[in-house]
Amino acid sequence: MIVCKFGGSSMANAERVRAAADIVRAEAGRRYAVVSAPGKRDKQDEKVTDLLIRCQKLGERGLDFTAPFAAVRTRFCELVASLGLNLDLTEDLAALEARLKNGATRDFAASRGEYFNAKIFAAELGFAFLDARELVAFDEKGELLMEETVARLAAALKKTPRAVIPGFYGSHPDGSVCVFSRGGSDVTGSLVAAAAKADLYENWTDVSGILMADPRIVRDARTIPIVTYQELRELSYMGATVLHEDAVFPVRRLGIPIRICNTARPGDDGTLIVADAPGKTGAVTGIAGKKGFTALYVEKDRMNAQIGFGRRVLSVLEEMELSFEHLPTGIDTLSVLMETEAVRGKENEVLSRIHAAVGPDRTHLEEGIALIAVVGRGMVHSPGCAARLFSGLAKAGINVKLIDQGSSQINIIVGVDEGDYERALEAIYREFVPVEL
C-alpha cells in the first residue's frame, strides 16, 4: 500500500496531471493520493495558491479581484477541459467568488486550490474525493491535532478503498478552514500515510531526490540514495529544503519510509528516507549550510571552574528572547551562535547585560559567519572524518572560525567567514565525494 503526494509542479498543467495519473495507475498499491494546488507552469507563472491569497486580500478591502480570480477560474476550467473530464466546477467557482466578496478568511481562500485540484484528480482517476476539512483537525490556535487527525483519516480510509485527498488544509474545532504553513500538503500526505499504515509514502515532485549539496554551489552534486530521518532533519535545518519540516513526524513514528520521486522521470530511484540504515564507514550523506550568523564570544580566566557561568550567559539571551543555535565552548571561552537578524539592533544591550551578569575579561560579537553542516551516519565511530574535512578546507586556504560536533556524532558543524562559504562548501564536497568518471 502506497500513499502518494503530488506537489504543485506535478499538477501545473493537464499534461503533468496526466503523467501523475499514469503513475498512480501503474501500481495497484497506490490507493491514496494527496495533491497540492496547481503550481507554476513556467518561471513567470503564478501559483494558484498565491492567486487565491491575492484575491482574498483585495476582497477583504473591498477592492476588485476580477483579474486574479479569472486566472484561477481559467486554470481549473482549462484542466477540466484538457483532461476531458465530466466535471462541472462552475457553481463551486461562483460560490467561491461570492465568498471572497463577503469576507472569506485567508485560510479558506488559500485552501481552495487544493480543494478544486483534488476534485479534478479524483475525477481523472475515478477515485473518491475525501474533503480534508472533515478529516484534518486543528485546535483553536491552528496547531495540528495529530492523534485526532490520524484517527479520523483511518476511519474514512477504511470505508474508501481508493481516494484523492486535498493537501494543505483541515479545520478548526468550529469547522472553519485552517491551513498548514506553505508547502503543507507534504504534511497531509504524511498523515494519510500514517492513517493508512502505508508501506511507503511517495512524495512526487520536480526533482529526482535530495542532492548531496546545493546545486547552485556544487553544480554536479549527486543525489542522496538513502538518508535517515535524523540526517534529513540536520540537513533541512541547515537549509536543504525538499520536504516540509513537519512532514517527517507522522510517518517517522510508524517507521514508514518516504521516497522523493520525480514526476517527469518516474524511473529514477530518487531518495529514500528511512528510520535507520547502515552507513558506509567514513561516508558523508550530505552537506548543507547557511549564512547569516553572529557569534558572541565570552572569555574569562578560569571560566571552567565557575559553576553557573554558562547558565548566566544563556539567561541573558533568554531574557532578551534570543534563541541560540550552537554553543561551542573552550576552557576559558564560550561562544554562542545566533541568527544575525535576531541580534540586529540589540548588540550593545547584549554586551552590557553579559558584562553585568558574568563580568568577563573580554567579550565581543562577530557578524558574518556562515555555518556548514557535514552530515553522515557513516561518520559515527569513523576515525579520520574530521581530518579529511579540515584538510579539505586547509587545501582551499579557508580559515575555520569554529567547530561543533553534535552529540549524535552524525554531524560536524564548521563556521567560516560568509565570504568563504561557497568555496568551503565545495571544498568539503570534493574532499568526500570522488569525481565520477
Ligand code: ASP
Ligand atoms: N499550495 C500550498 C502552497 O503553495 C501548499 C502546498 O503546495 O503544499 O504552499
